[in-house]
Amino acid sequence: MPLDRNQIEQIFNELSIPRSRITEGSPIDIVCPYEKLHTKHDGRRVCRLWFDEYPHLFCFHDHCLEALQELNTWLRLLVLGTTEFPDSAEAGNGQEPKVPGDFAYAKTVARKLPRLIKRFMPRSWPPEPIAMSAPAFLRRLKVFKKDDLIWIGLERSSGQPMHVAHFRTLSQWKLFPPPPQWSFTTGAAFIPNCFRRSKSTVKAARALILESDTYPPAETFALARWIEEEFTLPFLAAVNSGNKSLHCYFPCPGRDWIDRYRPALLATGFDRKLLSPAQPARLANQKRADNGATQSLLWLKTSRVSNA
16 A cells, blocks of 8 residues: 555654655655765765655665664654565565565656667777686676685586585685686675575675676667666676677665666566576676687776786
8 A cells, every 4th residue: 555645754754854855756865864884975865765655765885784774674663553564565475575666667767768778878889808817807896705605607517516616705716717618607695615506595695797688788788877877886897798798797786676676677678587696697708618709898897907
């Protein structure tokens, strides 16, 4: 059931947001209530507030995650009288509550798609490939932690005890680089002593990797640039698949964000499989097993590039 006016005003009063912003419709972007926990304090509206069916806040920064979870719980109790998500937002089969997908926003994006591609289309394509080892590339993404186990291998390099060699830390991969034919990685960090790449063995999602077979690489690049601007989500890297598509790397914005914007991402032609953190994606400067082509690193956000 949609929230009534009184409930919405409760939310805005609690968060000290002018009531006049209610007319903007849900969601709205606001300054994070816990901006003091962020690395940078620039006053940007990097926190998003939903107030249609239940109150929910999501911020693109990591340091305020726990504080926002507590605030979301308090807002639900204040406005709904319960700390649970409403029934309409519950996932079935005893799963954890999920943020409902924003289908209205997805329809808007689909209508604007040709204009978005045209606006963000690169002036020339393709860019010059960037020479860099696969371990150096993963390190330069700056999303993995020192003790994270990162999987690299072929699609079937999983499920047997011998596959433990495909799960290593950044330091271990630098010391023992993967063979060129190990052409896949994921955006996930896996649990200790892991030898199976699956949803059940993911410790944490570190990167969101998007890929489209619907559009050619230049247009996929344009859509990645749009995502960066629209959601203040840094576009970290672009890797050519060695065939017809482009794999675009972002820091993982969290499950709430992915659940909310899944319909929009699918409407723009991105592959639904890669929305799962354990799904294999193309790794920079490795060789495809089927045709021997190099999966070239075509773009990296950092200004200085090392060949380490």
